[in-house]
Amino acid sequence: MNTTMLNAIAEPNRLRIVELLRESPSPVGEIATKLKLRQPQVSKHLRLLSEAGLVRAYPNAQQRIYYLQAEPFKELDRWLETFRKVWKDRLDNLNDYMKELKEEEKLNKKGAGQ
Amino acid sequence: MTENPHVIKQDLVVIRIIDAPVEMVWKAWTDPKHVMRWWGPKDYTSPSAKIDLREGGKFVFSMLAPKEQGGFEHFTAGVYKKVVPLEFLEFTQGLSDKDGNPIDPASVGMPPDFPAEIRTTIEFRPKAKGEMTELVITEYDWTMGQMAVYSYAGLQQSIDKLSESLKK
Numbered sequence: 001m002n003t004t005m006l007n008a009i010a011e012p013n014r015l016r017i018v019e020l021l022r023e024s025p026s027p028v029g030e031i032a033t034k035l036k037l038r039q040p041q042v043s044k045h046l047r048l049l050s051e052a053g054l055v056r057a058y059p060n061a062q063q064r065i066y067y068l069q070a071e072p073f074k075e076l077d078r079w080l081e082t083f084r085k086v087w088k089d090r091l092d093n094l095n096d097y098m099k100e101l102k103e104e105e106k107l108n109k110k111g112a113g114q
Numbered sequence: 115m116t117e118n119p120h121v122i123k124q125d126l127v128v129i130r131i132i133d134a135p136v137e138m139v140w141k142a143w144t145d146p147k148h149v150m151r152w153w154g155p156k157d158y159t160s161p162s163a164k165i166d167l168r169e170g171g172k173f174v175f176s177m178l179a180p181k182e183q184g185g186f187e188h189f190t191a192g193v194y195k196k197v198v199p200l201e202f203l204e205f206t207q208g209l210s211d212k213d214g215n216p217i218d219p220a221s222v223g224m225p226p227d228f229p230a231e232i233r234t235t236i237e238f239r240p241k242a243k244g245e246m247t248e249l250v251i252t253e254y255d256w257t258m259g260q261m262a263v264y265s266y267a268g269l270q271q272s273i274d275k276l277s278e279s280l281k282k
Contacts, residue, residue: 087128087251089156094142097152098134101142 005072008052013037014045018068021055025067126253136240139247140200143236149175161187164214169197173205174214191216192231201238206231229255 009015016035020026028046032039046066049055053072057064132139142148146163153160154177162176174191191210197203208231209217219228237250 084126084128086155087126087130090152090154091128091130091132091249093152093154093156094139095130095132095134097148098132098138098142101138101148101151102134 004052005054005076008049008054011045013041014049017042017045017049018054021066021068025065027060027063027065029063031066126256128249128251130249130251131241132247132249133245134247135244136200136238136247139249140238143203153177157183167194167197169194172214174210174212176212187212189214192234195233196235203236203238205234207234208232232256 009018013035017031020031020034026034028039028042031037031046032042035042046055046057050057050066053069055066055068057066059065134142142152144165144167146165149163149165150160153163153175157180158177159180160175160177162174164172164174166172171194172191173194174189176187176189178187179185189210189212190207191214192205192207195204195206208229209219209222211217216230219230233254235250235252235254237248239248239250240246241248
C-alpha cells in the first residue's frame with residue numbers, strides 16, 4: 001500500500017476535500033467556501049492530493065474543476081480487504097468446528113437411541 | 115497547522131453466515147470449552163479460555179502458534195460491556211498477559227497508535243429457519259497502525275498458505 005496516498009488523505013482537511021469531491025467535481029473556490037478554508041490552503045491540499053494520484057482537474061472556462069480518481073480508492077479497498085481476512089480465517093475455523101460439533105451431536109443421539 | 119498522520123479511523127465490519135443454529139454459535143463464543151476448539155488463526159490451537167459472562171466480566175483467550183511458527187502463546191483479553199443471550203455481545207479486546215492484564219501494545223513492538231483495546235460488537239441473527247446464523251462483527255475505530263499490522267499479518271498468512279501449496 002502506497003503511503004503517499006495514505007498520508008495525503010490522513011490530514012483532516014484533505015479528507016474533507018475528498019469527501020466533498022465525492023459528492024461532485026468542484027473548482028477550488030467552491031471547495032474553499034464550503035469548507036471555510038482559505039483558497040491558497042485549499043490549492044496546497046489539492047496539489048498534494050493530485051501528486052498522490054487521488055484527484056485530477058480539467059479546465060472549464062477560467063477555472064479548473066477537480067475530480068476524484070477511482071483507481072487509488074479501489075486499491076485502498078483491496079488493502080482494507082486484507083484486514084477482513086483475519087476475521088475470515090477465524091470464522092472459517094468457527095464454521096468448521098460447528099460442523100464437527102453437529103456431527104458429534106448426531107452420533108451421540110444415535111448412541112443414546114440404541 | 116499540525117498534520118497528524120494517524121487521524122484516519124475506520125470501523126471494520128465483517129458479516130458471515132455460520133452453518134449452525136444461533137444456540138450453538140452463541141456457545142462457541144461464550145463457553146470456554148467451545149472457544150478452545152476454534153479460537154485463533156489457521157493452524158493455531160487455543161490451550162485455555164476463561165470467561166466471566168456478565169456485563170463487566172472479563173475473558174482471557176489463549177492462542178498458541180504452531181511449532182513451525184515459533185510456538186509462542188498469545189493472550190487476548192477484554193471486558194464484556196453488553197450481553198444479550200443468543201442475540202448480542204459487546205466487549206473490548208486487546209493484548210494481555212496470561213492473567214488477562216493488558217499489555218501496552220508499544221512495549222511489544224506495535225506502532226504507537228495501535229489501540230490498547232478495540233471495542234467490538236457481535237450480532238447473532240438466525241437464518242435459514244434457524245438452521246444457520248449470520249454473524250455481524252464490528253470492530254470500532256481502527257487506526258492506521260493497526261491496519262498496517264493486520265495487513266502484514268494477512269500477507270504473512272497468504273505467504274504461508276502459498277508455500278504450503280507449493281510443497282504439495
